[in-house]
């Protein structure tokens with residue numbers, strides 16, 4: 001069942017979206033060789049609570065942390081631990097908040113120091129595919145229009161799209177209908193309507209699309225061990241032009257020094 005949001009509810013979702021966006025930027029400032037993923041988690045939890053909100057992932061389905069931190073071949077749902085980041089790693093940071101009874105959700109994959117050329121292309125392509133997919137979040141389009149845009153863009157660059165995990169609606173629950181696959185056919189799937197707020201989150205692999213679940217019951221990793229990238233926006237479906245509620249502007253500002 002799809003829960004359509006009032007403009008007041010979208011205002012609250014926007015507040016959440018800005019807070020997760022700022023949290024990702026705060027975490028990003030600390031990403032460097034020598035830092036553990038557990039340290040990043042603590043930074044995020046403190047930042048979210050200092051801003052009067054609650055971590056959205058902590059305790060969700062039993063998840064034990066504020067962030068999902070997924071390094072290199074990990075696609076998503078990595079549990080922060082004692083792993084020490086190294087030069088050349090990539091680290092997907094996925095963050096959720098709860099504020100005024102609604103959720104926020106956004107993700108960004110950061111390079112640790114200098115990464116190789118293929119990895120740069122993977123990060124660039126995945127982020128670009130998110131913008132290209134988000135442009136399709138228009139009243140009257142269908143979920144397949146988003147998925148098709150992401151899939152065709154990434155596959156043309158030689159990368160592959162994870163099938164097992166998809167985007168979702170968001171509101172009083174973190175995961176609401178409809179599902180937003182990152183693959184599919186134009187004109188197929190659920191119709192998008194004004195009042196829907198959705199999370200679009202391409203998970204793109206450098207190698208083959210196959211993934212497996214780690215023994216901890218959470219982490220998802222590529223079957224071939226090659227790198228995977230993940231970027232996520234929360235988007236309000238509008239007539240004519242979508243409204244992206246989250247932003248990477250805070251992250252990008254930190255790069256300008």
Ligand code: MG
Nearest residue numbers: 094105106107
């Ligand atoms: Mg997320």
Ligand code: MG
Nearest residue numbers: 105199201232
């Ligand atoms: Mg999500």
